[in-house]
Amino acid sequence: MTFKSDIQIAREASKRPIQEIGQKLGISSDDLLPYGHDKAKVSQKFINSVQERPDGKLILVTAINPTPAGEGKTTTTVGLGDGLNRIGKNAAVCIREASLGPNFGMKGGAAGGGYAQIVPMEEMNLHFTGDFHAITSAHNLLSAMIDNHIYWGNALEIDLRRVVWRRVVDMNDRALRQITASLGGVSNGFPRETGFDITVASEVMAILCLAKDLSDLQKRLGDMIVAYTRERKPIYASDLKADGAMTVLLKDAMQPNLVQTLENNPAFVHGGPFANIAHGCNSVIATTTALKLADYVVTEAGFGADLGAEKFLNIKCRKAGLAPSCVVVVATVRAMKMNGGVAKADLGAENVDAVQAGCPNLGRHIENLKSFGVPVVVAINHFVTDTEAEVQAVKDYVASQGSEAVLSRHWELGSAGSADLAQKVVETIEKGQSNFTTLYPDAMPLAEKINTIATKIYRADAAVMDQKILNQLKDWEEQGYGDLPVCMAKTQYSFTTDPEARGAPTGFTIPVREVRLSAGAGFVVAICGEIMTMPGLPRVPSAENIRLNDIGDVEGLF
Template sequence: MVKSDIEIAREAKMQPIMEIGAKLGIAPEHLMPYGHTKAKIDLGYIESLAANPDGKLILVTGINPTAAGEGKTTTTVGLGDALNRIGKKAAMCLREPSLGPCFGVKGGAAGGGYAQVVPMEDINLHFTGDFHAIAAANNLLAALIDNHVYWGNAVGLDPRRIGWRRALDMNDRALRSIVNSLGGVANGFPREDGFDIVVASEIMAILCLSTSLDDLKRRLGQIVVGQTRDRDQIFARQLEADGAMTVLLKDALSPNLVQTLENNPAFIHGGPFANIAHGCNSVMATQTALKLADYVVTEAGFGADLGAEKFFDIKCRKAGLSPAAAVVVGTVRALKMHGGVAKEDLGHENLEAVRKGVSNIARHVENTQKFGVPVAVALNRFITDTDAEIEAVRKELESLGVEAIECTHWADGSAGTEALAHHMVGLVEGGTAAFKPLYGDELGLKDKIRTIAKEIYRADDVVFEGKASTAIADIEKNGGGSYPVCIAKTQYSFSTDPNAKGAPTGHTLPVREVRLSNGAEFVVAVCGEIMTMPGLPRVPAANKITLNAEGQIEGLF
């Protein structure tokens, strides 16, 4: 009988977190332990590492996700473990899971099988409290906004133009659109409001892009909370909110250190979604790992059209990172779904569907190569995959000059990713990386969106609805035209139609809303029917999560 992820995680022989830190040369006094197996790294110590040379950064990205599963996080963990296995000093950088999808569709999100980060239950549920701190800071600002209006509105904030929403780390469609301050004069001025999930909050993006406490406070202060009647911007610092918000986030800014099942160091910090936010773990964690390890493996959310593009165009641009190589993860099962096979038929060999579905991973490879980094494909093998199907994928990718490497880390741990590790070392040491963003800062916002749409999504056109065009004009007028663009769209397709599998062309990207994230220093373009507050499915994962008779958590996959 195959053990569940949580059963495997529970059997892990974890080392004390001080021993994990020692593998990276971190002395115990620079770690702030949360129990025996989790710790935060002291910010003062991180500052002392500035003169250390940087290690090599490898991005793990993937194809457009399907119900068949792809295994991007497991591949990140498996590759990091395998690099250590072959004698390299390597660390992993991952995002923290959100409670929303944990209790919604996904269940746990800390890898799987024998390629996991642990303690699995802690990482998935509350962890070190970072997301709670982000929600508190977000909602403190919301409370200060309504309180300021209640007590006379000295800055002249127009209640009709308040752009700041509240946040909750849970999928709750009932809170997408609300009316607040009902119940009479003592409760303030009623107005339309709403909640976003915490991972879509600008505070999450700010935390993940900040490089110090001073930078964090600066970014928090420049959040645009709304406008006056004359359409002048009102900033959080005008409400004197930035100091208290920084206090709430001071511990959350410190990266979290945990370990894999094979006792290798892993940084898990920050967690913006890639379909509605920028999809990368924190700059603080990545830069710290690069100062302490020779190789750092990190992931970006969902497919490369979202996660990798934002990793390159937002995170790397803003943090001055220069990735050395990238891995695009796919599975035969998922490629067959992109080739038109129903989920219930995936267990049968279907070479025609594989060849058709390879168009999806091939496009992601081509897109990733546009950023100037060498690319490999990791084929996360399932027991139902046949040798003929694996070979079909390899042959289809040969024309791109990319090697597809079979990986079995879910079942075999680092041994199942050793071949990928050797291949990536070869790519990295080959020194062919010449990283470059897709577009320059000088392009206008509409041209940046068109560039992503045409180069990455392969859309024929972009349509800006009136509200979006007006917002772009306002942002550029107020000096935000140099910011990169973060496109919010479905993760399931290159287009905004989640049912358009494979590699669609000829479609149009509809931009229905544009939001300024002035503290994060990027602009969000909302496309299609994407929601910044997801809902729960008909049968939520929460229905299966419980405590057993021994007080242990069950149901976290």
């Protein structure tokens, strides 16, 4: 059986002018700032005008821990949005923007797949509306202003050894992880060690995705800690008077982007913070705007539910006053088999025993999500190699956990394949059983918050922190940061810090290697195990196969 590639399907899409998509949500042409014919930004003036409207129902799509077999979380998010529209509901989709680094590295794009995609796929996976470039520029403007301040006399008495603000670029480039800057003599400044992160790991990205409006954005930018003095006094971006100019660079990027699915349904694509070093969700302003315009809003959180969903619920919902009505967990038969010990090369053969052996990973995610007081539906993202017996094994297991699993064939059939899933989600929401609550209160001490996530979500015996880390957390509490939520940075592939530990492991601890304060974004990052904030390219990067063909179309994006 031969299937078209994602880019072939996207290129054949029958797109409608973006003004027509806006009309579906009641957005007039005057309130759209078009970027070509098929994408536009929604004006802040319009967003302000709809704030008194009631909110629609929020649906979070998350997944089991990622495996090389693929889960299709974004594809399911898009498919569910189309399915809801197909059964007569007014629904919109909210997802993150794609980073250039993974596109040219190994992971690929972030627009869905098959017949459940958001278009224009090529532009979305490349420069799109320039949001990431604006974030890169704003971040690096602050970097330049720090070194410039030091060069011209250092009135703030910044300790060169304690500059914590690095530079960023939206590309996988391991050579930039650790560098020495300002070499070349007196005219170039004072040499010091620094480095680069990828743009999606920038605190500026996290702030853009959590800010309510431009004034909130500027305040958060000003609150970022960029360095310390010899006496350990924090230096803020506002001390360098950088927050105003950074906001100017971000004023257009702050406005959500409106595009469409293959079935011409509205989709907001805005922001893209890392799901391990940051909170891994699209912007608050896109989600809250969509909720004012649609009866159902389908959004996703990065990686598995132990990372993305936990942060969506404990950070984004807490900060933005959101409460999901239903959570959809994406699972595949293939991934269940991998969690059950089957090698990727052998996934095509029926193996019901392996499916059953891998299901506890899914079960733990279901149980975790229910602990937040939200009802859970499992979406079995269909692959052509799945057998009826394997699908039934997943359904039976989910039923034993007190939830229901629905087979969804959106990748192959679009909304016709996701209508059953959409119907089940609507039925679940209409029962009104959501009683959302966060995992921990604001007032809980920071170390206890870290330990709570480690024990209640990962099921570790404990989070292990040395005295230096405990002292740092205590210092931040004394400085007024104790009410902040915690953002856990760890591998996405496992509940543990070992990416090879699949399934639902027990009898382990979570070592906390370092803690960082993201004072502007409003969370404390706990780095567990080895986490890269600047990825590298694989041995054979996707970039080697990306090119323009003879008629000027892009080839190699996927």
